[in-house]
Amino acid sequence: MEKGLIITIDGPSGVGKSTVAKSVAKHLGLTYLDTGAMYRAIALQVKRYPLNIDNDDELSSLLLNTNIEFINNKENNLILTLNNEDITDKIRSPEISRLSSDIATKRIVRKKLVEIQRKIGLNGNIVVEGRDMGTYVFPGADFKFYLDATLAERAKRRRTQLIETGHNIGADNMIKEIELRDKQDKERLESPLHPAPNAVIIDTTNLIADEVINRIITEVKGE
Numbered sequence: 001m002e003k004g005l006i007i008t009i010d011g012p013s014g015v016g017k018s019t020v021a022k023s024v025a026k027h028l029g030l031t032y033l034d035t036g037a038m039y040r041a042i043a044l045q046v047k048r049y050p051l052n053i054d055n056d057d058e059l060s061s062l063l064l065n066t067n068i069e070f071i072n073n074k075e076n077n078l079i080l081t082l083n084n085e086d087i088t089d090k091i092r093s094p095e096i097s098r099l100s101s102d103i104a105t106k107r108i109v110r111k112k113l114v115e116i117q118r119k120i121g122l123n124g125n126i127v128v129e130g131r132d133m134g135t136y137v138f139p140g141a142d143f144k145f146y147l148d149a150t151l152a153e154r155a156k157r158r159r160t161q162l163i164e165t166g167h168n169i170g171a172d173n174m175i176k177e178i179e180l181r182d183k184q185d186k187e188r189l190e191s192p193l194h195p196a197p198n199a200v201i202i203d204t205t206n207l208i209a210d211e212v213i214n215r216i217i218t219e220v221k222g223e
Contacts, residue, residue, distance in 0.1 A: 004124030005142050006124050008137075009128070040092075134196035143216075156171075
């Protein structure tokens with residue numbers, strides 16, 4: 001694989017970006033970066049140290065005392081740390097999801113995290129997933145993909161994921177949560193969610209993860 005390769009995978013909540021991006025990175029021998037987890041980390045920090053997220057001074061002070069890193073543990077699994085604490089399993093609750101969506105609309109937060117993301121991707125050889133990777137963070141990426149699926153299917157996938165991690169939520173409530181997240185992502189002033197003009201759009205509604213993964217790998221390899 002050529003040096004400096006950058007692959008972006010964007011899409012709405014519950015579409016399966018993390019599963020796909022993680023596997024694509026593994027198959028191609030590239031670094032995987034989950035940018036959504038970074039916003040969740042800030043949300044967890046805000047939850048622990050309550051502040052007014054509409055106050056830039058308070059947010060700025062919090063960010064100055066927040067260190068986010070992705071590292072490999074002894075089992076060679078990628079974990080997310082917040083001020084040297086492993087928070088990988090602490091950021092997947094519905095509450096953190098809602099709060100991270102609110103925080104993602106804040107310019108000061110996006111600016112800080114985009115700086116970190118671009119620094120991580122400076123040398124390329126990375127698969128990065130999120131909401132605005134191909135449109136804003138890495139507009140010059142070598143390959144851009146945008147995953148989508150119906151609201152019902154995304155809610156089903158997200159609910160299954162939450163149940164597996166011990167967070168039970170009703171189907172109707174899950175649909176409402178996804179709808180709200182979609183509205184926030186698409187209507188925010190800072191880097192709203194939409195496909196990059198040159199992105200390959202994949203409707204994953206009737207596809208299993210392996211089918212999506214194989215399609216992306218085939219596209220990248222030019223097979």
